[in-house]
Amino acid sequence: MPHLFPDLIRTIAAFVVVLGVLVFFHELGHYLAARWRGVYVEAFSVGFGPVITSWYDRRGTQWRISWLPLGGYVKMHGQERPEEVSAEVRASWKPGQTFHEKSVTSRAIIVAAGPIANFLLAMVLFAGLFIVVGRPVTSPVVGEVLAGGAAARAGLLANDRIEAIDDAPIRSFEDIQRIIVAHPLETMTVTVRRDGADRKIAVTTEAHEVGGHQVGLLGIRGGTIDYQPLSIPAALWGGVTQTWTVTAETFGGIAQMIAGQRGTEELGGPLRIAQLSGQVAELGVSNLVSFIAVLSVNLGLINLFPIPVLDGGHLLFYLFEAVRGRPLPRKAQEYSFRAGIAVLGGLFIFATWNDLAHIGLFHWVAGLLG
Secondary structure, three states: OOOHHHHHHHHHHHHHHHHHHHHHHHHHHHHHHHHHOOOOEEEEEEEEEEEEEEEEOOOOOEEEEEEEEEEEEEEEOOOOOHHHOOHHHHHHOOOOOOOOOOOHHHHHHHHHHHHHHHHHHHHHHHHHHHHHOOEEEEOOEEEEEOOOOHHHHHOOOOOOEEEEEOOEEOOOHHHHHHHHHOOOOOEEEEEEEEOOEEEEEEEEOEEEEEOOEEEEEOOEEEOOEEEEOOOHHHHHHHHHHHHHHHHHHHHHHHHHHHHOOOOHHHOOOHHHHHHHHHHHHHHOHHHHHHHHHHHHHHHHHHHOOOOOOOHHHHHHHHHHHHHHOOOOOHHHHHHHHHHHHHHHHHHHHHHHHHHHHHOOHHHHHHHHHO
C-alpha cells in the first residue's frame, strides 16, 4: 500500500493545479471585463468553502483562495436587483459602479468574458507548446495491424511507414484517416516504406456505418508522435487552429451523445479529471499543459450552453431583455434557475456515477459482496 501514496499525492497536486489554472483564468475574464465596464469587484475567489488565505488589493477587492477547488466566483458590486436587497444595502452601493445598473450590453460582455478567457488560455498554451517543443504530429507509421482487418489481409505490417495512398502524399496519420474514411469498400494503392525500400500494396478498405452513412476502415492503429518545428507566427496561428479543432471535436462529440450515436459513458466529472490529471502529470510538463488547454476549451464551451446558472443561461436572459426592452419577469427567471440547478445536479450525479464505474469501484464492491 505505501507505493500508492506518491501516486495519490501526485494526482491530488495535479488536480489542484489543473482546476486552479482553469478557474483562475475563467474568473479573471469576468474580473477584467467588469473593471473595463466600470463595475466595482468586491471579491475574487478561487475555490469554494472556508478561506485558506485572503488579501485586499489597492482597489478594495478581496482576493481569496478557498479549500474546495471545484470552481470559483467574482462577486460584483450591486449584482443583485434593487428589489432583492434591503434599503441599508442599497444605501451602501457606489453610484455608477454596480452591476445591475449597467446596460445589457455591458452585462453580457462581463458574463461572456469568462468563457472567452478559457478559449484565449487554450490558444496561448497551445501556441506556447508549439513554440517550445513543436506541433505534435502522429507519424504515418503503422503501430499495430488489427487481426482480420483490411490491412492485415493486404499484408501491411507494424512499423511500415505509409508514404502515399493512390499517389496522394501522406505526412501524418491523420492524412491516412482522412483519405480512408472517404473511400469505403474501395481498392486503393498504398505505398509503404519497409526495410529501406518502397513497396506498393493493393488494399481493399472495409466499411462501417456512422450516422447513417458508410465510412472506410483500414484496420491499423497509429504509432509514434513526431514534433514538427514551427516559426513563432506559425505557432501562434497553430494555437488558434488547434483551439478551434478541439472546440469542433468537443461539440461534435456532445452532439453525437445527444443523438444517441455515441455512448454517454465517456461523460466524466471531477473524479475522472483528477485521475487523468495524475496520469498526464506523470508523462511530463508538456503533456500536462496540453491537457489543461483541452480542458480549458471544454470549460469555455460548456459554460456557453444556454442553461440557467451557467454563463450561457445568463446570456440568453440578456438576449431576451435586449429584444423585449426589459428583463424577464422575476418568477420566470427564478423557475429557470431552479430548472438549471436540477439539470446540472443530474449531470453531476450521472458523471460521478460514470467516474466511479470507470475506476472500478462497483466491481470492487461486487467482489467483496460475492
